[in-house]
Amino acid sequence: MHKTIAAIATAHGVSSISIVRISGDGALQIAHKISHKQEIIPRYAHLTSLYTPENILIDRAIMIYFSAPHSFTGEDIVEFQCHGGMVVAQEILDTAMAYGVRLAEPGEFSKRAFLNGKIDLTEAEAISKLIEAKSVDAAKILARQLKGELKIFVEETREALLRSLAYSEVMIDYAEEDIPDDIMQSILDQLDQLTYQIERIVDASHRRKGLIEGFKVAIIGKPNVGKSSLLNALLSYDRAIVSDIAGTTRDTIEEQVRIGSHIIRLVDTAGIRDARDGIEKIGIERSLSSIEEADVIIALFDGSRIFDEEDEKIISLVDGLKEKECIVAVNKTDLEHRFDRSRLDRYAPIEVSAKKGFVHLTQKLENLFDSIGQGDELMLVTARQIDAVTKTKLSIQEAKVPLLNGELEFFSYHLQEAVKMISSISKPYDSEEILDKMFGEFCLGK
Ligand SMILES: Nc1nc2c(ncn2[C@@H]2O[C@H](COP(=O)(O)OP(=O)(O)O)[C@@H](O)[C@H]2O)c(=O)[nH]1
Ligand SMILES: [Mg+2]
Structure with missing residues (x-):
C-alpha cells in the first residue's frame, strides 16, 4: 500500500471545491472503503457520501475512478471533488492515510506519469x-x-x-x-x-x-524624480515610501503588477547619484545590478526641474544598455515644465505624471510585451x-x-x-538524480 500516494491537488484556502487525488494499486480499494460503495464504475462521476474509518460522515462529494492505464499517471487513480475550504479535503486525505496510503511528494504524480510513459519530460x-x-x-x-x-x-x-x-x-x-x-x-x-x-x-x-516568469521592469533615475511614486501608482497602493528627501529609497523593492494580459515584476530602485552615505551606496549598487537583471528599463526624469549632470549620467547609463529594451519617461508633467526636453529627443520620451496619469506608459509596456508574445516560435521553457x-x-x-x-x-x-x-x-540518460531534482520543483498534488 505504501506505493499508493495521495495529495490535495487544489490550492489551500477558501474555494468552492477541493480535489483529493489518490494514485496506485490501492486507490480503488480505498475508494470502496471511504465511500462504502460496492460498485465503482471507471470514468463515472459518482455522487457519494464519504466516511472516516470510524464511520463518521465527512462530506457528500463527487468520486471519479480512472482505471490503469487510462489515467494521468498510468496507474489506478481515484479523485474526490469535495467541498472547498481547509477541512474537508484534509479529512479525506487523513482517512486515506489511515488506510495506509502515503502522502505524495511534490511532482510525484507527474513523475509517475513520466516513468509509465504517459508523458515525456518536455x-x-x-x-x-x-x-x-x-x-x-x-x-x-x-x-x-x-x-x-x-x-x-x-x-x-x-x-x-x-x-x-x-x-x-x-x-x-x-x-x-x-x-x-x-x-x-x-x-x-x-x-x-x-x-x-x-x-x-x-x-x-x-x-x-x-512570458513565463514575468518580465522584470526596473524604474531607474536620479533621486527625487518620482520612481517610488510611479511604482506606487502602477500598483495602485502605497508600497514604497515617497518623500521629497533625496535618497529615501535605499533598497530595491520588487512587486508584481498586471499590465494587460501580463503579470510583470516591477522594481523600484534607489536613486542613482554620487552618494557618500555607505547604505545609500549599497542601495545604488543594487540599483545597478537590478538594471542587469531587468528585461525592460524605465529611465525616469523630472520634467519640473532643470536637466543637470545627474540626468546626464542616467542618459549615459541608458546609452550603455544596447541590448535591453529601454523606455525613457519624463515625470511630473502636472507641474510647470523646466526641463530641456531636446536632450531626450532621440529616445522619443513619454510624458507621465505619477500623480495625474500615465496611460501612455502602460500602453507602451503592454504593446512591448504583446509583441514579444506574438508568433508561434518554438520556445525552450x-x-x-x-x-x-x-x-x-x-x-x-x-x-x-x-x-x-x-x-x-x-x-x-x-x-x-x-x-x-x-x-x-x-528522456534523460542519467535519470534518477535529474528526475528527482526536476519533479521536486513541482507543486504538491501535481
Ligand atoms: N507634482 C508631482 N509630484 C510628484 C510626482 N511624482 C513624484 N512627485 C513628488 O516628488 C517627490 C519625490 O518622489 P519619490 O517618488 O520619492 O521619488 P524617487 O526618489 O525617485 O523615488 C515626492 O515629493 C513626490 O510626491 C508627479 O507626477 N507630480
Ligand atoms: Mg524612491
Missing part, C-alpha cells in the same frame, strides 16, 4: 511551467508544448543528426582524399542548418522568458532544455573539424554526443 515541464505562467501568451506556448511541439523538434533534430551520421558511414568506404565533395557539402549544410535553428530557438527563448540544446550545438560544432579533416571516427563520436544531448530533452 510535457512534464510544460505542465509545471503552465501552473506558474505569468501571461496568456505563455499559457498558449505551453499548451502547444503539452501537445508535443518540442518533442517533435527533438525528434526532427535527432533524425537529421542520424542522417548525417549515416552519410558518414557511406564515406568510410572512400579513401580520405576521395570523399566526394557533394556528400561532404550536404553534411556541412545540414549541420549548419541545425546550428542556425538551435541558435534561433535559444535566442527566442531568452527573449521570451519573461527551462534552463535544463536550454542547456541540452546548447550542448547539442557545441557537439555539432566540434564534429565539423574532424569531418573537414576526413577523421570520420571523431566526427561520428561528436555527432553521437549531439544525438545523446538532444534526446536528453525528452
Whole structure:
C-alpha cells in the first residue's frame, strides 16, 4: 500500500471545491472503503457520501475512478471533488492515510506519469511551467508544448543528426582524399542548418522568458524624480515610501503588477547619484545590478526641474544598455515644465505624471510585451532544455573539424554526443538524480 500516494491537488484556502487525488494499486480499494460503495464504475462521476474509518460522515462529494492505464499517471487513480475550504479535503486525505496510503511528494504524480510513459519530460515541464505562467501568451506556448511541439523538434533534430551520421558511414568506404565533395557539402549544410535553428530557438527563448516568469521592469533615475511614486501608482497602493528627501529609497523593492494580459515584476530602485552615505551606496549598487537583471528599463526624469549632470549620467547609463529594451519617461508633467526636453529627443520620451496619469506608459509596456508574445516560435521553457540544446550545438560544432579533416571516427563520436544531448530533452540518460531534482520543483498534488 505504501506505493499508493495521495495529495490535495487544489490550492489551500477558501474555494468552492477541493480535489483529493489518490494514485496506485490501492486507490480503488480505498475508494470502496471511504465511500462504502460496492460498485465503482471507471470514468463515472459518482455522487457519494464519504466516511472516516470510524464511520463518521465527512462530506457528500463527487468520486471519479480512472482505471490503469487510462489515467494521468498510468496507474489506478481515484479523485474526490469535495467541498472547498481547509477541512474537508484534509479529512479525506487523513482517512486515506489511515488506510495506509502515503502522502505524495511534490511532482510525484507527474513523475509517475513520466516513468509509465504517459508523458515525456518536455510535457512534464510544460505542465509545471503552465501552473506558474505569468501571461496568456505563455499559457498558449505551453499548451502547444503539452501537445508535443518540442518533442517533435527533438525528434526532427535527432533524425537529421542520424542522417548525417549515416552519410558518414557511406564515406568510410572512400579513401580520405576521395570523399566526394557533394556528400561532404550536404553534411556541412545540414549541420549548419541545425546550428542556425538551435541558435534561433535559444535566442527566442531568452527573449521570451519573461512570458513565463514575468518580465522584470526596473524604474531607474536620479533621486527625487518620482520612481517610488510611479511604482506606487502602477500598483495602485502605497508600497514604497515617497518623500521629497533625496535618497529615501535605499533598497530595491520588487512587486508584481498586471499590465494587460501580463503579470510583470516591477522594481523600484534607489536613486542613482554620487552618494557618500555607505547604505545609500549599497542601495545604488543594487540599483545597478537590478538594471542587469531587468528585461525592460524605465529611465525616469523630472520634467519640473532643470536637466543637470545627474540626468546626464542616467542618459549615459541608458546609452550603455544596447541590448535591453529601454523606455525613457519624463515625470511630473502636472507641474510647470523646466526641463530641456531636446536632450531626450532621440529616445522619443513619454510624458507621465505619477500623480495625474500615465496611460501612455502602460500602453507602451503592454504593446512591448504583446509583441514579444506574438508568433508561434518554438520556445525552450527551462534552463535544463536550454542547456541540452546548447550542448547539442557545441557537439555539432566540434564534429565539423574532424569531418573537414576526413577523421570520420571523431566526427561520428561528436555527432553521437549531439544525438545523446538532444534526446536528453525528452528522456534523460542519467535519470534518477535529474528526475528527482526536476519533479521536486513541482507543486504538491501535481
Ligand atoms: N507634482 C508631482 N509630484 C510628484 C510626482 N511624482 C513624484 N512627485 C513628488 O516628488 C517627490 C519625490 O518622489 P519619490 O517618488 O520619492 O521619488 P524617487 O526618489 O525617485 O523615488 C515626492 O515629493 C513626490 O510626491 C508627479 O507626477 N507630480
Ligand atoms: Mg524612491
